[in-house]
Amino acid sequence: MASTYTEKVMELFRNPKNMGEMKDPDGVGEVGNPSCGDVMSVMIKVKGNRITDIKFQTFGCVAAIATSSMITELAKGKTLEEAEKLSRQDVADSLGGLPPIKMHCSNLAADALKAAIEDYRKKRS
Amino acid sequence: MNRIYMDNGASSRVDDEVVKEMLPYFSEKYGNASSLHSFGSEAREAMENARGKVAALIGAKPEEIIFTSGGTESDNLAIKGTAAAKCGKGDHIITTNIEHPAVLEPCRYLGKIGYKIAYVKVGNDGIVRAEDIEAAITDKTVVVSVMHANNEIGTIQPIAEIGKIAEKRGIAFHCDAVQSAGKIPVDVNKLGVSLLSISGHKVHGPKGVGALYVRKGTAIEPILHGGGHEAGLRSSTENIPGIVGMGKACEIAKRDLERNAAHVLKLRDRLIDAALKLEEAYLNGSRETRLPYNANFRFLGIEGESLLMMLDGMGIAASTGSACSSKKLQASHVLLALGLPEWQTHGSLRLTLSKYNTMEEVDFVLGELPEAVSKLRSMSPVWRKLKMGGRIEDVHGKHIH
Incomplete structure (x- = not known):
């Protein structure tokens, strides 16, 4: 339930980092389903195998927005291989934990990033 | 920060007069109402006095009120108790698909142990049709249970019409009036109910106390067995301070019913008129046949828990039927019962008023709400697609759950 969100989660919910649209992204990943109440979209710019810029847009609850923001912060500046390895646990830990019922949100965030990287690779090949 | 409370459907502020009335029953008149000495008799007197006030609110006789x-x-008690009383004579129960879990879950439980439950569907306006209830009745029907006003969307059900049908067919008729009693007129005889549930804390009384009206002659068994309190229907030492508080709350609610309803109606209509001017904003449930205390919106493209928490950050307390805010991560069964596509049920916001709310508070909320909605929409890929004219049903990323 909402009352168990950490300060960090609430802070990122109120002031999300890297939120918004991106012009001409190199890769876009979108996961989730509006029927389930969460859709995350991650857009990346890649230069020399490194994520140089990253943005997100999210339809979802407090946890969904905070995890989206956190994954973009964690991924920015990382190589594609490093970014790919980011797990839902990394996201949850960086937020000081998530209520158990909201852990799937961090899953979603990690998956959106992976989908964006996949999309970038597909476009390049 | 100045806080504004618009979640009175969840619970309400206890009236100062109620608190004052309750206090002596903690540290001076703390006897057990079953005791024969003077402590016991003063507790008993206070309880019977309160029983009279609760009965008066709903047009009942005091002896027909069971405190719970x-x-x-x-x-x-109403549902399991009537089912048990008719054990062997019938095994069919009728209710609707928008009831509170306190009705749906006992029904589901009885379904597990062999009863057949008919969940009659409401229309898109959130109102059940009396003829649909009638059509569901069988020779085996033991009880019909239909709420008076819905807790989420405030829609008022045609109880009096259903009451006539139940009476004609000789079937026990229970009505959950937790959200309506003390807010709009509730008269057990005009409504034609045999059982009616009410709660203390929804009408400025204390939590942990409620009542069941049981019409004289209704076949019902207890669900709590013990010392035989409350005419044998509800064993357990009576919660005297709570009962006294509920009695006072009902007395005040009856006294001020019309004035309070007229006051909140003005506030509610201002809320609805202004909120519906926002883009892609809709009212859930009938506007005409609803509690003056309830407004329930859906704002497309955003999620309700986020909206609730953003408003909370602005000092506004509201609630939502969104899946993410529920313990089961399931969309509100009430919003789904309105026939809404599932993606639209996530962006709901319920504002429930009380006599303590003011027009200034409404104006403050209306000042902040557009900002909260547009901030969340600026983050939302669903909103972006909606604005581009896309079909939301087509937005399908990888499915995670």
Whole structure:
């Protein structure tokens, strides 16, 4: 339930980092389903195998927005291989934990990033 | 920060007069109402006095009021108790698909142990049709349970019409009036109910106390067995301070019913008129046949828990039927019952008023709400697609759950 969100989660919910649209992204990943109440979209710019810029847009609850923001912060500046390895646990830990019922949100965030990287690779090949 | 409370459907501020009335029953008149000494008799007197006030609010006789621990227990007693009393004579129960869990779950439980439950569907306006209830009745029907006003969307059900049908067919008729009693006129005789649940804390009384009206002659068994309190229907030492508080709350609610309803109606209509001017904003449930205390919106493209928490950050307390805010991560069964596509049920916001709310508070909320909605929409890929004219049903990323 909402009352168990950490300060960090609430802070990122109120002031999300890297939120918004991106012009001409190199890769876009979108996961989730509006029927389930969460859709995350991650857009990346890649230069020399490194994520140089990253943005997100999210339809979802407090946890969904905070995890989206956190994954973009964690991924920015990382190589594609490093970014790919980011797990839902990394996201949850960086937020000081998530209520158990909201852990799937961090899953979603990690998956959106992976989908964006996949999309970038597909476009390049 | 100045806080504004618009979640009175969840619970309400206890009236100062109520608190004052309750206090002596903690540290001076703390006797057990079953005791024969003077402590016992003053507790008993206070309880019977309160019983009279509760009865008066709903046009009942005092001896038809059974005090309980709250709305949930009243609903459980009504449904399980009438089913048990008719054990062997019938095994069919009728209710609707928008009831409170305190009705739906006892029904589901009885379904597990062999009863057949008919969940009659409401229309898109959130109102059940009396003829649909009638059509569901069989020779085996033991009880019909239909709420008076819905807790999420405030729609008022045609109880009096259903009451006539139930009476004609000789079937026990229970009504969950937890959200309506003390807010709009509730008269057990005009409504034609045999059982009616009410709660203390929804009308400025204390939590942990409620009542079940049981019409004289209604076949019903207890669900709590013990010392035989409350005419044998509800064993357990009576919660005297709670009962006294509920009695006072009902007295005040009856006294001020019309004035309070007229006051909140003005506030509610201002809320609805202004909120519906926002883009892609809709009212859930009938506007005409709803509690003056309830406004329930859906704002497309955003999620309700986020909206609730953003408003909370602005000092506004509201609630939502969104899946993410529920313990089961399931969309509100009430919003789904309106026939809404599932993606639209996530962006709901319920504002429930009380006599303590003011027009200034409404104006403050209306000042902040557009900002909260547009901030969340600026983050939302669903909103972006909606604005580009895309079909939301087509937005399908990888499915995670």
